[in-house]
Amino acid sequence: MNIIELHKKFNTQRKCIEHLEKIRWGKLPTCPYCNEQEHIADRKNEFRYQCNNCGRSFSVLVDTVFEDTNMPLPIWFQLIALMINSKMGVSSKELGRQLGITQKSAWFNAMKVRCAMLDEGDFLDGIVEMDEAYMGGKPRKPVIKYPDNVPILSRVYEKRGRGTRKVPVVGIVARQSGQVATKVIEKLTTRNLLAMFRRYVKEDGAILITDEFSSYKKFDEVVEHLTIDHTKEFARGVIHTNTIEGFWSLLKNGIKGNFRAISKKYLPFYLAEYSYKYSKRRRADIGFSQTIKNAVAEDKCLVNLKPKGDVKKIVYKKKKL
């Protein structure tokens, strides 16, 4: 949805609330504390309801990424649209400028939107490519060695690729559906890689393509597995990992252009954003509405998924500041 359409449709708090209520509850407001649907009284004009079963009052924002926010919902909706519409990502500085809010609240609320982007979608199937990239951390610094206190002028740069101190991220992309799944995996062992593969890929009928990294060797026993030796060639017909490498370059350029370096702690949130947008890129029309849907689906965005611990820490720790 573009910004003009969005502004027409969701320019007041009431319109946004009504939209969220429709998505979250349908016709019947449901108490988030006791799931009561029948004995609910409407507190007119306050966007709040009173539950006569448990005695608590609530609004549609309870247990969603919008809970306890000071930012008006029309601005939230615009924030989401800006994030969804920019393929390469937007910095919090830029978001702040465009929305007329501080960089700090732009950063914080964008993090919450990223929680709504923690969406695993469907299982990946068919031909899938799996590969790792090394993300985050500070830019590579030259390490100067001084053996026996004699300065050596030549600089030894940190290694690239496997064996660096950066954070390894593993990605799997399904060629046909164009969906991608990503995950930070500290130790690239066969066991960890296989666990990720099983979590995201529908094994039945899948064909896996990787490079010759030794941790993928045992995959032969589990799935139809083809490898490409990158020391010799980039592609042999359909056997290549160009699709996942395309995603890595999008991710790396996006992060470099907008965020410089991202700490390990926050990396999963940015991965969620880029993977989500990449997976939805062929269905741009549903991107915005899907994100709103995820944002009010409390158990989806904040409870079930893995970076949840971190999310809560960020959400609640920052709130006290």
Ligand SMILES: [Zn+2]
């Ligand atoms: Zn209740």
